[in-house]
Amino acid sequence: MTEPLFVITDRPISVEDVMKKVMRPEAGAVAVFAGTVREWTNGKRTLFLQYEAYVSMAEKILAQIGAEIAEKWPGAKTAITHRIGRLKIGDIAVVIAVSSPHRAEAYEANRYAIERIKQIVPIWKKEQWEDGSAWVGDQLETTAYPSGKPEVKEE
Amino acid sequence: MTEPLFVITDRPISVEDVMKKVMRPEAGAVAVFAGTVREWTNGKRTLFLQYEAYVSMAEKILAQIGAEIAEKWPGAKTAITHRIGRLKIGDIAVVIAVSSPHRAEAYEANRYAIERIKQIVPIWKKEQWEDGSAWVGDQLETTAYPSGKPEVKEE
């Protein structure tokens, strides 16, 4: 299989395609996470999202996360695809698939992957609401910076 | 959508179909688990598996697990399909999809579902090895009963 395991794409993501990259006879468990565009966040309605990435570096960092997982959970194999561009409600933004011989590692490694993505992968999303838009400024999805200036304390 | 959420089938499972049953605008996360037929378990090579179910009751108990999840993690929606019959190495035996507004619940509820399936859903698997076969006698996959008599202590 020469298909890349860690991909940034501007096309819709096929969950099955990502899964197939990690399925193998020695794995009995595949955990998959799909992050989708949610309509409501903190009572505010999202119309669509715009994702931007530093594509070449993002793919490298995704591969680094895969390597971290293989070291922490030997036998685990990871594939990640993240979509960029304009996404509408319900669209899949990211798919993480981790296979492993037993299920505990697959779940744990998968969750590790999404937390790491939100920490270190150079991808950004801009929320478009009915009354404006803003880049979402931190990985915990708790703070948006309508001014575009994350350095200004807003409380 | 009138498609049933909890299904026992003797046909191959489409992961995307199971996922689609739980995706909705208010959910930002979908956790999926696929259990596949592993070739090697404790150094023994599996040739294929045979799954049997008490189909009508198994579907009811799967639905009960979905109800347990909705109660423990409000906002979580679950779909589960389990395959029966003869499965070869790499085939998907079970797919669990849980969607929720945020990712933590989706992971936790999904894992809860597989643990419950292994505890209470009337489905059994028979392992076929090169040198024989046996019903796998408990949900932790640690003990097989080659004699077919789970009541006999074998250590």
Next chain:
Amino acid sequence: MIRLLFFAHLGEQIGEREVMWPHVPETVKQLKDEVEERYGVSLGRVMTAVNEEYARDESPLHAGDTVAFIPPVSGG
């Protein structure tokens, strides 16, 4: 008359998956004793379901019930 269902290795041991049982014992426990004696199997670790719901040893039985004998499950 009640309907008995045997699954997995139990079905193989007994040689039948479904049996019509002419006697209707009062409880699940009594039925288990009768089945153990009739077929020479042990139901020690076997759960039972009456009409597709898990039942306890003291659960009552009625004519027309379906009783399933459920060995330790291994789905997933």
Next chain:
Amino acid sequence: MIRLLFFAHLGEQIGEREVMWPHVPETVKQLKDEVEERYGVSLGRVMTAVNEEYARDESPLHAGDTVAFIPPVSGG
């Protein structure tokens, strides 16, 4: 000469996503100071990557490097 990349709100604020920077400062920190002064932006919470690897303020710069300014990420 080094190549600068600005992402997300930084790119919008600066009005350019890619800039060729004629001066080659010794360290990332010095480059950040120059960029902050030139564009009136704050890089306080912004990470930098030199040639696609995360760099620290004291990391050295060389002609031909690509330096990316990476605001807090929000993928996933």
